Amino acid sequence: MSTLEENLERFGKYAARFKEHTTGHYIDGEFVPGSDTAVFESTSPVDGSFLGNFYAGTAQDIDVAAESSRKAFEEWRNVPGARRRKILHAIADGIEARADEIALCECMDTGQAYRFMSKAALRGAENFRYYADLAPGAGDGLSLPATEHMNYTLRLPLGPVGVITPWNTPFMLSTWKIAPALAAGCTVVHKPAEWSPMTAMLLAEICHQAGLPAGVLNTVNGFGESAGKALTEHPAIKAVAFVGESYTGSLIQAQSAPTLKRLHFELGGKNPVIVFDDADLDRALDAVVFMIYSLNGERCTSSSRALVQRSIYDEFTRRITARVNRLKVGHPLDPATEVGPLVHPRHLEKVMSYFKFAQEDGATIAAGGKAADVGLPGQFVQPTLFTQADNKMRIAQEEIFGPVLTAIPFEDEADAIAIANDSPYGLTGYIWTNDLGRGIRMARDVEAGMIWVNSENNRHLPAPFGGMKASGIGRDGGDWSFEFYMETKNVCLSYGSHAIPKLGK
DSSP, X not given: OOOHHHHHHHHHHHHHHHHHSOBOEEETTEEEOOSSSOEXXXXXXXXXXXXXXXXXXXXXXXXXXXHXXXXXXXXXXXXXXXXXXXXXXXXXXXXXXXXXXXHHHHHHHHOOOHHHHTTHHHHHHHHHHHHHHHGGGTTOOOEEEOSSEEEEXXXXXXXXXXXXXXXXXXXXXXXXXXXXXXXXXXXXXXXXXXXXXXXXXHHHHHHHHTTOOTTSEEEOOOOIIIIIHHHHHOTTOOEEEEESOHHHHHXXXXXXXXXXXXXXXXXXXXXXXXXXXXXXXXXXXXXXXXHHHGGGGOSTTOOOEEEEEHHHHHHHHHHHHHHHHHOOBOOTTSTTOSBOOOSOHHHHHHHHHHXXXXXXXXXXXXXXXXXXXXXXXXXXXXXEEEESOOTTSHHHHSOOOSSEEEEEEEOSHHHHHHHHHSSSEESEEEEEOSOHHHHHHHHHHSOOSEEEESSSOOOOTTSOBOOEETTEESOBSHHHHHHHHEEEEEEEEEOSOSOOOOOOO
């Protein structure tokens, strides 16, 4: 594996062009400056160093991009699925060819550790390949015969769609949304997060070089309050797919209402991992630690509430504490680093505010609870564990979105269900037990869109991905993505033999 110094050297070569020139937008097959001179600066969470300037997209930029998508849709919708498959595979090839560049830029732009981001580009390529292979059959429907009629269904692409992606793992999540939209025959206007804009432009370049027709993908940088709002309100955009916090989702829902847009939201989570005393505790420990402290805890599916049966609570939390204290915090391009810096100073301030909340509400800070001194001036925080907590505390109810775990004891199965469901969120749940019946009951009764039993988050691309309650609307993955990006049409054909009612004869 490459060293920190080698990774830094390669990143410097990749990132030089971002520093030398202000990065614009990708609209109608061309890389263009913004319609306004306003720019925003991107800095690295590692040390605050300058990464590049980006034009701040305006409503006018969004309008041009949406019109480009509208025109391109008239042709792209009719491109045969086999041809779309070929183009999407070419995009996947391009992603794999630039996987090192994507990974290093993502690390320095977001603060995510290289040990996790080194494979992020390959995951993005996998998303494109999976949906490329589904493209030829995306419009297929069902035959539904009746006594006097034959019904059949078919699916048609919805139209130009808006995709708004977050800052935490931006490249993979962009491909997760954009690939099925393109495979379905939709065109896309993409608004990436302003805190981590670099790899969205790399994806635009790759799509351009792969031969994606002009206007099929447009990428506009900018802020949610301006470019994002213009996108969600634009009448040419038929649907919006958004990944981010629940409050922003509610704003988008209101902005989209006058144009009756279809919406897909993957929002926040306060996900429980429930550990019973009969579980394989070694495996459960590995999963609990991994699912909150990997990716800096900045992931929607992180298990940020550890519900541990009281009979094993003290011993299990002692074991978690020991593991947390050994986590390696450092430069994200150091292969040994397990936890890197948080993405932005504002986010660091938010995460650290919960250390005070925990003490005010009576919890114990068993590990961490302060900034981490790693010899760099970035947004580093110690991985943190709160114990002796209850589910009414702010640390148990609010999404912290950092490397912070709240451990709560429970008595029995009914108590675990009550605590797990006492949350505004319902994205995921993790159950650890060797009682098969209990695992099945818990999977049924925990209010969450996805449940893993005796496993950490393991993604299967054909499976549905999404949440309940304040965690989202709709499902990604497999054919569920096409249900969002396509309209289902029913056609009814008469055999000519049924009686037609006669009026006025």
